[in-house]
Amino acid sequence: MCSVVGYNGSGPCRQQILEGLARLEYRGYDSAGFACITTASKLHCVKAQGGIDQLRAKIKMAQDDGIDGAIGLGHTRWSTHGSSSENNAHPHVDCRRTVAVVHNGIIENFAFLKEKLQLLGHTFVSQTDTEVIAHLFEDELQTKSLERAVLAVVSGIQGAYALLVMSEKHSDYLVAIRKSSPLCLGILPDQTFVASDVAAFIDKTDEVVFLPDESFALISKTGYAVYNFFGERIYPPVEKTVCTWSAEGKGAYEHYMLKEMYEQKRAIIDTINFLRLHKSTRMQQLNLSADMIHDLERIHFIGCGTSWHAGMIAEYFMQEVAHLQTQSFLASEFRYKKFFSCSRTLTCIISQSGETADSLEALRLLLASKQPTIALTNVASSSMVREADGFLLTQAGQEIAVASTKAFTAQISALFLLAHWIAHIKGLVTTQAMARAEEELFVAAEVLENSIERYKFDIISKRAPFYARYKNFIFLGRHISFPCALEAALKLKEIAYIFVDTYPAGELKHGPLALIDAQTPVVIFSCLDEVVYKKLYGNAQEVKARSGHLIVFAFEHQQELLALADTAFVFPKVNPLLAPVVMIGLIQFFVYQIALVLDRPIDRPRNLAKSVTVE
Numbered sequence: 001m002c003s004v005v006g007y008n009g010s011g012p013c014r015q016q017i018l019e020g021l022a023r024l025e026y027r028g029y030d031s032a033g034f035a036c037i038t039t040a041s042k043l044h045c046v047k048a049q050g051g052i053d054q055l056r057a058k059i060k061m062a063q064d065d066g067i068d069g070a071i072g073l074g075h076t077r078w079s080t081h082g083s084s085s086e087n088n089a090h091p092h093v094d095c096r097r098t099v100a101v102v103h104n105g106i107i108e109n110f111a112f113l114k115e116k117l118q119l120l121g122h123t124f125v126s127q128t129d130t131e132v133i134a135h136l137f138e139d140e141l142q143t144k145s146l147e148r149a150v151l152a153v154v155s156g157i158q159g160a161y162a163l164l165v166m167s168e169k170h171s172d173y174l175v176a177i178r179k180s181s182p183l184c185l186g187i188l189p190d191q192t193f194v195a196s197d198v199a200a201f202i203d204k205t206d207e208v209v210f211l212p213d214e215s216f217a218l219i220s221k222t223g224y225a226v227y228n229f230f231g232e233r234i235y236p237p238v239e240k241t242v243c244t245w246s247a248e249g250k251g252a253y254e255h256y257m258l259k260e261m262y263e264q265k266r267a268i269i270d271t272i273n274f275l276r277l278h279k280s281t282r283m284q285q286l287n288l289s290a291d292m293i294h295d296l297e298r299i300h301f302i303g304c305g306t307s308w309h310a311g312m313i314a315e316y317f318m319q320e321v322a323h324l325q326t327q328s329f330l331a332s333e334f335r336y337k338k339f340f341s342c343s344r345t346l347t348c349i350i351s352q353s354g355e356t357a358d359s360l361e362a363l364r365l366l367l368a369s370k371q372p373t374i375a376l377t378n379v380a381s382s383s384m385v386r387e388a389d390g391f392l393l394t395q396a397g398q399e400i401a402v403a404s405t406k407a408f409t410a411q412i413s414a415l416f417l418l419a420h421w422i423a424h425i426k427g428l429v430t431t432q433a434m435a436r437a438e439e440e441l442f443v444a445a446e447v448l449e450n451s452i453e454r455y456k457f458d459i460i461s462k463r464a465p466f467y468a469r470y471k472n473f474i475f476l477g478r479h480i481s482f483p484c485a486l487e488a489a490l491k492l493k494e495i496a497y498i499f500v501d502t503y504p505a506g507e508l509k510h511g512p513l514a515l516i517d518a519q520t521p522v523v524i525f526s527c528l529d530e531v532v533y534k535k536l537y538g539n540a541q542e543v544k545a546r547s548g549h550l551i552v553f554a555f556e557h558q559q560e561l562l563a564l565a566d567t568a569f570v571f572p573k574v575n576p577l578l579a580p581v582v583m584i585g586l587i588q589f590f591v592y593q594i595a596l597v598l599d600r601p602i603d604r605p606r607n608l609a610k611s612v613t614v615e
């Protein structure tokens with residue numbers, strides 16, 4: 001969630017590091033810091049609460065503008081241990097201010113180590129887990145070589161970490177250490193970058209070394225050497241990488257979230273076209289043989305947040321189109337549950353970033369027990385793509401706003417197609433039916449965008465200002481519209497900070513009905529299954545009978561339900577399995593406008609970060 005960026009080479013480092021950090025700010029933005037070793041071999045460190053702009057201002061204010069060096073490191077933070085403050089910002093230094101450390105991850109045994117170090121006389125100035133690393137290096141470097149000191153430190157710490165370390169004593173070297181958290185080197189003849197994500201340096205080089213798990217690199221001005229945690233030299237390959245980083249900016253849009261909402265139609269079309277045009281590559285990437293597909297008994301989906309919701313929606317695709325038993329799991333729950341290995345179960349890990357710690361660890365658990373896996377992600381250079389047995393790439397383009405929008409609809413589109421490919425191989429659908437499925441997705445993408453346009457002014461001028469006054473909402477769905485309701489609720493909580501409780505509508509009378517009153521709007525997401533629709537209509541009546549205020553997202557022919565609504569949003573009929581795609585754009589827009597009325601920092605909601613690389 002935090003990001004680390006480092007540089008060692010021929011040029012001054014500060015500009016390079018600040019630029020890299022600015023690109024990784026999506027990973028955390030509550031504080032930032034920079035340190036370098038100057039030509040006089042002195043360590044210099046600047047930190048600021050807030051993002052990179054605040055850090056740049058701080059550098060100027062402190063008249064540190066001249067401070068630069070050939071070797072440096074930087075950090076943007078998403079707090080785990082200790083509040084967001086300048087003291088807790090990275091880099092952290094040792095007692096003598098000769099060692100600087102930045103960290104992404106969690107040191108699980110930091111409390112024990114801190115106590116031990118304090119007994120030895122070390123003084124701590126922050127509440128972070130990371131500071132122990134600086135003090136551990138301070139001690140180890142007194143008697144050991146740099147390489148030995150690294151081995152000693154990693155043998156004593158537990159947890160997940162991407163660490164960058166530098167010291168005045170070894171002022172020619174930058175050390176990069178990785179366990180579980182991602183870390184990669186960007187290679188150039190006379191300079192080396194190191195960062196949590198290739199986006200930090202992709203404009204400078206596409207030659208990348210992904211540090212293997214439990215390894216470290218000693219980076220000098222002229223190159224690097226990589227070692228495993230046994231101290232043996234290893235030679236991870238230099239790979240040419242692709243990265244979807246774009247310097248496009250927000251354009252005319254007020255927020256990235258708004259821009260990305262409007263990019264959904266294009267994201268869906270690009271995903272369909274990419275998967276259609278690159279059919280043979282796609283099958284190779286998926287790494288699924290026809291025999292395997294014929295033998296498949298079950299498909300599992302694993303993800304977090306919005307990606308989990310995409311999996312819940314895809315359950316219906318797999319059951320109804322591919323006739324497969326399906327189940328979705330939250331990665332953070334799956335990891336700590338008993339699971340039963342079965343070679344006939346395919347697990348699809350869904351993750352926009354391909355780096356989410358819980359999802360990645362769930363994948364590793366499955367790989368360790370030889371379960372077939374595929375990763376569905378939006379980032380071709382991500383850890384999940386490298387580690388899973390096969391992968392499927394969405395083409396949403398880089399998503400910058402913390403709240404996922406276009407990545408979600410692109411995931412659903414790819415999963416809809418995956419269900420059809422599997423069904424085709426199983427002989428359940430014809431080639432024509434597959435082509436029709438693509439057409440239906442195009443139509444859904446069109447309806448998604450048109451619906452926003454249709455209700456835009458009504459929402460901006462009337463609905464959003466009206467509903468922004470409410471403190472609580474209840475969201476209801478049934479069947480495939482239940483995960484859609486969960487996703488809609490997540491958006492309202494995340495960017496507007498409004499509390500929402502979400503239920504499958506059938507659960508209403510088992511308790512939540514007691515909450516219904518005029519002060520708590522109930523939002524019902526309809527679906528196109530006729531039987532389920534009738535049940536939803538019944539649930540809406542239960543709400544109205546108790547003077548509930550009803551907002552309905554429904555389809556043109558669902559007049560009985562629409563007639564009950566205090567506010568109605570109406571959609572044309574589409575393939576029933578794609579109902580969530582058409583409804584989600586409008587609810588995202590509605591929620592966005594509510595957040596705007598409430599003056600929320602929409603692209604960077606409080607307490608959150610885009611890529612959750614800690615457990």
Ligand code: F6R
Nearest residue numbers: 305306307351352353356403404
């Ligand atoms: C919500 C949101 C998050 C992510 C979740 C998983 O808008 O974006 O809930 O979906 O953190 O992230 P990925 O998909 O990168 O694994």
